[in-house]
Amino acid sequence: MKYLIIFLFASFIASAQIKKEQLDVMPWPQNLILTEGTFTLTKSFKVNITGAPNSRIFNGATNFLRRLDGRTGLFFDQGFITNTNEVPTAQLQINCVRSGKIELYEDESYLLKIVGNKITINATTDLGALHALETLLQLLQNNNNSYYFPNVIISDFPRFTWRGLMMDVSRHFMPVDVVKRNIDGMAAVKMNVFHWHLVDDQGWRIEMKKHPKLIQMASDGNYYTQEEIKSIVKYADDRGILVVPEIDVPGHGSAILTAYPEIGSKVVTMNSNTIENGKQSAQIETYSVERNAGIFSPTLDPSNPKTYQLLNEFFDEVCPLFPGKYFHIGGDENEGKDWDSNPKIQEFKKKHNLANNHELQTYFTMQLIPMLKKHNKELMGWEEIMTKNMSKDAIIHSWKGVNEGVPAGKSLVDAVKGGYKTVLSNGYYIDLVFGVEDHYTVDPMPSNVTLTDEEKARILGGEATMWSELVTPSTLDSRIWPRTAAIAERLWSDKSVTDINSLRKRLKTISFRLEELGLTHIKSKEALLRNISNNQKNVALEDLSNICEPIKKYSRNKGGTEYQMYSPLTLFADACTPDATDALGFDLAVINYLNNKSVENQIVVTNYLSKWIKMNVDLIQLSNNAPLIQPLLPLSKKLNDLSELLLLKIDKKQNVDPSILNDLLEKCNTKEHADVELAVYNSLKKLVQA
């Protein structure tokens, strides 16, 4: 009888009309019309491709089939999908008019129809078709015993042409497989630009055959061979993604200058001996690969012809590895200290009528333009490159905001009004470990400024920036995903798609599904907690991790010197993530309870409080055999103390002295323990003040 009810219930679900709210599609399509009925998947499901697409669609469709098979366990008969139009009767028919080009403004649109027993994808290019396949995977539904797609008509295209993710592989090197799985993640949410920050103070990461000193002296052995770079570019191309390399100059120069100190700007401080010995002219400052985080003074010398000669040679070797049209030359955070203190450079400025260091940097940057032009590349740089003489061909990468003392996105408006194309990253700094909402609400199109259509068209899109001072290959994915999927939606979907609750609900499924690409944002946390708990059963530790978040902005690793680049990022703060899951659940429970103090609503809240009291006891127990848990006990104790008192107040209806309660509450508002903060503080405050 029990079974019968279940089966009846199940078939009820199967035949129920699916609603848009049930679909966990991200980015949300431009147009989506649900119609009645479903398409049920079976073992005989097949794919056929027609038209004149690039061969990447055959790999893409084969990968699609394998992912669908992995989810459903249906054991599809079809193995590899080829270009021989071998299954004209296949249920899924893909037609592409022409081969897609991996460049901006390419047609990425698609039309996906699921009607009756037929699925069709029509796209101008294979890039659109690849997007359609990702949408199709996201449309997958199931009841208790089968998998199906809803009947639907989707016509879709991106709002912005630049939907990027930047990955810094200098501060912490990221092996090839880590890069590739994140490129898969990008493709799954329809991003199309991988900005690869390959050079910074902490390391040069590109194999250089003609300048081997760069990897011998400035990579610690952690670099990509040229073949690996080509394989990553090919991997990205296969997924419709453009790779934009970055060599950050003239600042952030420690690694380059470790290998080539002769093009540095710093003047050697002479002692009397060296001068007496007449060695002045032979003296060169030495540099070393930076181990700390921060802004450092090593800067290339813009007055030295050798600087340009070497950069020209670097570009000659690096540019051919990247078929794309753009090359990012950094240009950020050059404070000019070593320029100011170098008489030769001061003289050079005077000679060339350069009024200040900004003009000097423009002079420098302008020399790079023809070097890149030669390789058919356009220059892109962080917003500091935008000064009055900068070429209008350059793309301005807008990154500064309130943190840097300027209005958010100011440089973006300045750029488009000045005639530059621009990409927004301010607001998309995912390394700040803010919650997803903070990024989702940032739109590249400014709402408070009136722009002409021409100016608007210069806003290419946006880019999430994953700086890697505080991430390793083990934690990188959890800092990128799932939040970057929300940024991807902001850059693809219509401006009106802004419902944060819908986002959070869909993001939960999207995050789960990203795991099938090998991304480790979920399972790496489990491994980190296992290490912290010293392999003890660790529900309590998990519970704590679900209400704690790493401290935000750049408040961790104060001054950049507390941690070195080789420091262990295996701590509790590394296991925790933004948008702590239980904290979101608790927020909702408190809102519901304060709206309606029903018994049911009260129980949900008090269950959390009781859980945290038990958690504290368990953590103390665990800590007996796990030194890494010790630093968490003070925080857990604070939450325990407040929870106990709140239980008295709520459950027992006792009068609790508000000043004691407030005192305990404020103790929970700490960032002093283990580099984390309690993400439940705000809701606790509501409870205390209720």
Add this chain to the structure above:
Amino acid sequence: MKYLIIFLFASFIASAQIKKEQLDVMPWPQNLILTEGTFTLTKSFKVNITGAPNSRIFNGATNFLRRLDGRTGLFFDQGFITNTNEVPTAQLQINCVRSGKIELYEDESYLLKIVGNKITINATTDLGALHALETLLQLLQNNNNSYYFPNVIISDFPRFTWRGLMMDVSRHFMPVDVVKRNIDGMAAVKMNVFHWHLVDDQGWRIEMKKHPKLIQMASDGNYYTQEEIKSIVKYADDRGILVVPEIDVPGHGSAILTAYPEIGSKVVTMNSNTIENGKQSAQIETYSVERNAGIFSPTLDPSNPKTYQLLNEFFDEVCPLFPGKYFHIGGDENEGKDWDSNPKIQEFKKKHNLANNHELQTYFTMQLIPMLKKHNKELMGWEEIMTKNMSKDAIIHSWKGVNEGVPAGKSLVDAVKGGYKTVLSNGYYIDLVFGVEDHYTVDPMPSNVTLTDEEKARILGGEATMWSELVTPSTLDSRIWPRTAAIAERLWSDKSVTDINSLRKRLKTISFRLEELGLTHIKSKEALLRNISNNQKNVALEDLSNICEPIKKYSRNKGGTEYQMYSPLTLFADACTPDATDALGFDLAVINYLNNKSVENQIVVTNYLSKWIKMNVDLIQLSNNAPLIQPLLPLSKKLNDLSELLLLKIDKKQNVDPSILNDLLEKCNTKEHADVELAVYNSLKKLVQA
């Protein structure tokens, strides 16, 4: 007060004398003497290296430091360890007399002393020093707030010189990072031979610049570039590991013959048309990359000079990629069907006085010896290559046993008596998914045969074989680890080290620690279960996975055609592993209870039974939204029914009809559901029969 007690207890632990039984070292060292006292780790811990070692020890020691830092979170000051003897006062002093060679019989011994505030490692070669560092990592202890090593003197060396792991990357391709992390795992348990099975019916995996057809037609795009191969060989070398490549010929030839059908043995069956058209001589059989598992007939033609010409060219291109002395040419499972039916080959046999196919294969194999000799390589092959005319330089790889209808290890004895060196793999077939005990009890040195010292010396060691018909990059690690650590111990430690309880206890920690190398044997299971449960909280599914094991031997994928090489291995059987953890716990509980039916012992048993009853309810609930759980319900139901009745019998002391009980028990002894079996059956049987 609570805190005070904890701290007192903790300091009691810290000062207590450590016992050998507490140490989770594997392989267990040849000599280990514990002395009083401990060495406590602090942030200022440093390493210094002296002597004349190979540079691999500097990487190795740096990796050691990072792993230790990752476990302890101590933020060691020291970044990179170099050869400049820069920290003469370091607490850990490593001295190596000379550079180790990556070859058999090299000195791998070490002496590790931890006394007072000093740790010294003395080794003839850096290979011994690397082993010492792994031992040191395994010696790490902790109390509640600090990490320390016990004072100890260990002098250690391997029992066998060949301690191998074979990885089949043909059936399922394994990406570079998967190979590398498993090489790290090997090094962690002191294994020293990586046998790389690169070619089989299902694919050719080596980039061939002069014969590109092999990868174009027979790899599905899944192959290692020559640069990747070199980087893996270098990676292995850095960890003291020899790489032995295998190209399996003349059988297992589907991939080679897909590219070069002209050297195949199969005769084309002519129809009258082709003969009439006089096209007979131009007709060649076509082959295709195999998608199923099994033994297939495509075999190279030993009578065709082109066969040898091509193989010679293949070896010319492949041999230089591998600096090691050995090349494995397979030679197994050639059933000779295509030889028997080919008149040209029959004629060839007669002409060369070859009595049978074995002699023909020997003829074939003998042609390969000079091809390899040219590159300074010795030939190794599976035991089938050992026939009376085979060169005594060849190494015989013993693999057959009871499964194949011969006594276990027969060929090993035959080989050494026949004057051949040999390596044992029978008994180490980890792809059969047997429990660890089955492998641990197999010793390469036969106990039932008397061998001379010379014959014994020909037994080089053993090799775990990871055939990959039923593994993917996601599940490979869980099929290799942790069981291969037990095989590593068998091959390194003294023959007398055989205590299975000690093994199991140590293996638990070793398995946990292997995770720090990036191995996914633990976390991949969690991800697979997440997929099966459709992202629902899945304690019940985990509980079931902890008492289920994949069905053993080659009973999964019956006939080799149920699954194809592209089939989804994302099922429950893929998530389950040998040595199911809860089953081991239940075994012990039942033994204790049957020895002494105390209330305490009874509760432990009945708690399991109750857990499985609740599990069944929860699984039904989960299955409403997870089709992949449906196939597990019948098994869970059977266990539920028996558990309910056993509870009545044990808890309520009710009389239960033995025949009903036996009937329910036998239903639990099934292999019919979802490719798994209940690992608790034997202990349930004991309970039923008690």
